[in-house]
Each structure stands twice: as C-alpha cells, then as structure tokens.
Amino acid sequence: MGEFRDVAAIDDIPVGTGRAVEINGRTVALFHTESGFFAIDNSCPHRGGPLVDGDLSCDEIVCPWHFWVFDLKTGRHADPRIRVATHEVKQERGRILLRVSEDVSGGGIV
Numbered sequence: 108m109g110e111f112r113d114v115a116a117i118d119d120i121p122v123g124t125g126r127a128v129e130i131n132g133r134t135v136a137l138f139h140t141e142s143g144f145f146a147i148d149n150s151c152p153h154r155g156g157p158l159v160d161g162d163l164s165c166d167e168i169v170c171p172w173h174f175w176v177f178d179l180k181t182g183r184h185a186d187p188r189i190r191v192a193t194h195e196v197k198q199e200r201g202r203i204l205l206r207v208s209e210d211v212s213g214g215g216i217v
C-alpha cells in the first residue's frame with residue numbers, strides 16, 4: 108500500500124463539493140460531505156462517467172451520465188455486484204492527505 112500524499116487544502120473543498128486529483132496514475136474523486144472527506148475512483152464502473160461531476164446527496168454520489176448511485180463510504184451501488192474503489196483520506200494541519208488503495212472498481216455493465 109502506498110504512502111499518504113498531500114492533495115489539497117481543506118478550505119479548497121467546501122462541504123457539498125468535490126474535486127478530481129491525479130495520484131499514482133489514477134484519477135481520484137475527493138468529496139467533502141457533512142460526514143467528512145471521502146475518496147473514490149473518478150471513473151464510473153458503468154461506462155466511465157466522471158463521478159466528480161455528479162450530484163452529491165448526503166454521502167452518495169450520482170453519476171452524471173446515467174445516474175448510477177454510489178455510497179461514498181463503501182463504494183457500493185445498490186446492485187452488490189457493482190462497486191467503485193475507495194481510498195483512505197485523513198486531515199492534518201489544514202491539509203487533506205490521500206492514500207490510494209490497490210483496490211479496483213468493478214462490476215460495470217457495458
């Protein structure tokens with residue numbers, strides 16, 4: 108597993124917003140909700156829609172292309188065969204640190 112990397116200032120991502128960050132060759136969508144910060148792969152397992160551009164509702168993200176919904180805490184879709192990879196996030200001295208997992212998104216239907 109990789110190291111935590113500094114990816115943004117906490118103040119740069121207000122509650123209710125997200126941002127895509129490039130780290131270890133992956134594009135990760137980082138979201139700030141009332142529950143905290145969450146990081147998932149940015150590419151939707153359906154057909155690759157940019158999840159960072161989706162609508163954030165509580166701790167769920169709705170893909171902007173075909174409206175699949177993913178739980179930000181678990182990466183799970185309502186269909187248990189479908190999921191998006193999640194990554195560890197922590198806060199330190201006003202910064203957001205991210206550690207990319209070796210997990211991969213899966214279960215998409217073409």
Ligand code: FES
Binds near residue numbers: 151154174
């Ligand atoms: S690409 Fe995300 S729902 Fe189709």
